[in-house]
Amino acid sequence: MNQKKIDFAKKLIGRKFDESCSEELLQSILNGTHSLKENKRAGGCAGNAERVLPDNEMVIPSVCFSCNSTCEVLIYKDKNTGKIIRVEGDPDSPQTKGRLCSKGLAAKELVYSPKRLLKPLKRVGERGEGKWKEISWEEALDITAGKLIEYKEKYGPEGLALLEGTRRGWSRVYTRMVNLFHAPNHGAAGWAQCLWPRLLDCNLTYGGAQYGETFDFPNTHCVLAWGVNPATCWGVRAGxxxxxxxxGAVLIAVDPYFSETAAKADIWLQIRPDTDMALALGFLHIVISENLIDEKFIREWTYGYEEVKAHVKEYTPEWAAGITGVPADKIRKAARVYAKAQAACVIRGAALDEIHDSVQVCRATSILAAITGNIGKKGGNIITSSRGDISQNSHDFIYSAQIPEEIKKLRIGYDRYPLLTQEISPVPSAHMPSLWETVLTGEPYPIKCAMIFGSNAMVSYTNSDKIKEAISKLDFLAVCDLFMTPTGEQADIVFPASSWLERNNVISSFQSSNSYTLIEQKAETIGESKHDVDIIIGLAKRLGLEKYFWEDSDRYYDYLLSPTGYTFEEAAKQRRLFKPITYHAYEKNGFKTSTGKLELYSKLAEHYHCDPIPTYTPSFQSFESTPELAEKYPLIMTASRHESAFRHSENRHQPHLLELVPKPYLYINPDTAGKLGIADGAKIKIESTAGQAYAFARYTEGLREEVVQGTIGWPGEYNVNKTVPWGQYAQGVGTVCCRGYLCRVEPVNEQVY
Incomplete structure (x- = not known):
């Protein structure tokens, strides 16, 4: 960043965040005079104008699945060549109103990339040597299914590691196959690190209803964005x-970094990484001690309020300020604004999933929403409507109960991390760090065969050097992906997967829409790449599981839509399925907890030997908890920044996206960098107790001097996940703390061009 940009940034944010321009708005909340104004754009679609296409063009309405926002799009094709010309946001979409991020706009580069995998590959050289032979789908599936059967017979079903990545409409089909094959060691890099802690909170607190993940933004007076920057990772919600x-709604942002969301906030709470529990408990103390609660809702619909009230008495805002670095007066003001708003909603993100007390801090935010009466009400945290399609996100769909109990108990981490590995989990799965340690050591049993769908494991997992070492110990590895990744380079068989532009899909998720089921339509075919669902069905047939699956992916989507009365083809003509939100849904059937109420004191958490009320514990590594370590590693790392151009380790084969973010950056305060002799843009080395990685310094006034922020997803020496330590994990779920561990940074004496 040159000096002019630095000076301009200082003018924008200064040394302190200036919220004086929001004072009148904040006071209207506090004194009860706040009202909302009409926003015509927000209330409906942006367009409905008839589009006039050139004679050679046709348009296919679809859904971009570059990330979980799944934004509705229009795919323009050349009638003569059949090639995609461009992808645009759909201005008639009630979901996005025409918005689309850079990933969607650059999707043509994804589908036509010359680096795409086009045919199944079989390794013919040494592992990692890069020598491959193209083979048929029949041979690739036969070999892989044969190896899965062979190693299951040799080592037992526990001797297989069947892993996957982020969801793309096929994830639960994969899990279904794994469970029917009785393989207990299933999982993903991100489940204990992303979304699962929030969903576990929903299970523990609401009895499964996902109030914590659904927000009535059109009617809210206050948005509390806690550990989430939707502008870079959740475009629908950013809009x-x-x-x-x-x-006219107030926005409160909790973020260590002056993110896009913080920049738009009326109150920005610049918290130290991994101290969110202290802030949440401080909020609860203020709301309860000042009686800013909904007494009727607490009395009629909650369990354990008196226990929570006694528990948070000691957690004063002054105490919270000392831990979080947020001034006590600012904590008071934010808590009062949230609690006094006519309706308020909390939106949370992966930052809460990736800290040392992940599930518990999510629980604390749900307790805050509950005691202020912001559950199920108009403008608060709500639940999505049911459009009638079959949910893939149920234990019945994934046949969780099919694995015999004696085999379930062999799942790695079964006793130590019950919230992840047992039936309370959204998808019961193994604890990933412990599983990779098992692959390395052979204890408590050998794992010699693995299959990985949609995950670049050697980049996406924390403590990545350990993953690389563990993969080298496998006898057999099959990988399914769009591109040859570092993980694929180590495989024996590689399946070429299709992109979202090459497949149909039915998308029904709170991450996409509160009221709509969306229909994704295929627009192209590339080489011999296949939909993951069809690959999984092909494997399932060879594993003797044919009766549990469908003829192909098209019949699968017909099945999902069957209760609605539509086939996939008929639903595609409808564009989307709609059902309105029902407020106060709990009034009909209560909450599916043991008490029938929203559990502030969680009896289910207690059953699983976890804290029934969220309690503060210090970070695994910090200046206070590990002072000797802090002398060697004097900076706090938050290692999971998402750049809007990328999705985790994806999209780095797309030239236009690389123009937006050409390098792996480490964001650092200029004053800190100056003391360390680090110039803006210079190559630097990051070291921690786990290992080291490299990056390029990017100056920002938006971080505290003691905090640095790494960017995920880059391969090789630039993989910041190499620095994320293992050994201590979140209670019950086993989350690796990758936002709030200690590191040191130093310049690298290399010429950078």
């Missing part, structure tokens, strides 16, 4: 929040 702001 919703800005629409809410335009209507």
């Amino acid at each position: 919703d929040i800005m629409d809410a702001k335009e209507r």
Whole structure:
């Protein structure tokens, strides 16, 4: 960043965040005079104008699945060549109103990349040597299914590691196959690190209803964005929040970094990484001690309020300020604004999933929403409507109960991390760090065969050097991906997967829409790449599981839509399925907990030997908890920054996206960098107790001097996950703390061009 940019940034944010321009708005919340204004754009679609296409063009309405936002799009094709010309946001979409991020706009580069895998490959050289032979789908599936059967017979079903990545509409089909094959060691790099802690909170607190993950932004007076920056990772919600702001809603952002969301906030709480529990408990103390609660809702619909009230008495805002670095007066103001708003909603993100007390801090935010009466109400945290399609996200769909109990108990981490590995989990799965340690050591049993769908494991897992070492110990590895990744380079068989532009899909998720089931339509075919669902069905047939699956992916989507009365083809003509939100849904059937109420004191958490009320514990590594370590590693690392151009380790084969983010950056305060002799843009080395990685310094006034922020997803020496330590994990779920561990940074004496 040159000096002019630095000076401009200082003018924008200064040394302190200036919220004086929001004072009148904040006071209207506090004195009860706040009202919302009409936002015509937010209330409906952006267009409905008839589009006039050139004679050679046709358009296919679809859904971009570059990330979990799944934004509705229009795919323009050349009638003569059949090739995709461009992808645009759909201005008639009630979900996005025409918005689309850079990943969607650059999707043509994804589908036509010259680096795409086009045929199944079999390794013919040494592992990692890069020598491959193209083979038929029949041979690739036969070999892989044969190896799965062979190693299951040799080592037992526990001797297989069947892993996957982020969801793309096929994830639960994969899990279904794994469970029916009785393989207990299933999982993903991100489940204990992303979303699962929030969903576990929903299970523990609401009895499974996902109030913590659904938000009535069109009617809210206050948005509390805690550990989430939707502008870079959740485009649909970023638009919703800005629409809410335009209507007059207050935005409170909790973030260590001056993110896009913090920049738009009326109150920005610049918290130290991994101290969110202290802030949440401080909020609860203020709300309860000042009686800013919904007494009727607490009395009629909650369990354990008196226990929570006694528990948070000691957690004063002054105490919280000492830990979080957020001034006590600012904590008071934010808590009061949230609690006094006519309706408020909390939106949470992966930052809460990736800290040392992940599930518990999510629980604390749900308790805050509950005691202020913001559950199920208009403008609060709500649940999505049911459009009638079959949910893939149920234990019945994935046949969780099919694995015999004696085999379930062999799952790695079964006793130590019950919230992840047992039936309370959204998808019961193994604890990933412990599983990779098992692959390395052979204890408590050998794991010699693995299959990985949609995950670049050697980049996406924390403590990545350990993953690389563990993969080298496998006898057989099959990988399914769009590109040859570092993980694929180590495989014996590689399946070429299709992109979202090459497949149909039915998308029904709170991450996409509160009220709509979306229909994704295929627009292209590339080489011999296949939909993951069809690959999984092909494997399932060879594993003797044919009766549990469908003829192909098209019949699968017909099945999902069957209760609605539509086939996939008929639903595609409808564009989307709709059902309105039902407020106060709990009034009909209560909450599916043991008490029938929303459990502030969680009896289910207690059953699993976890804290029934969220309790503060210090970070695994910090200046206070590990002072001797802090002398060697004097900076706090938060290692999971998402760049809007990328999705985890994806999209780095797309030239236009690389123009936006050409290098792996480490964000660092200029004053800190100056003391360390690090110039803006210079190559630097990051070291921790786990290992080391490299990056390029990017100056920002938006971080505290003691905090640095790494960017995930880059391969090789630039993989910041190499620095994320193992050994201590979140209670019950086993989350690796990758936002809030200690590191040191130093310049590298290399010429950088």
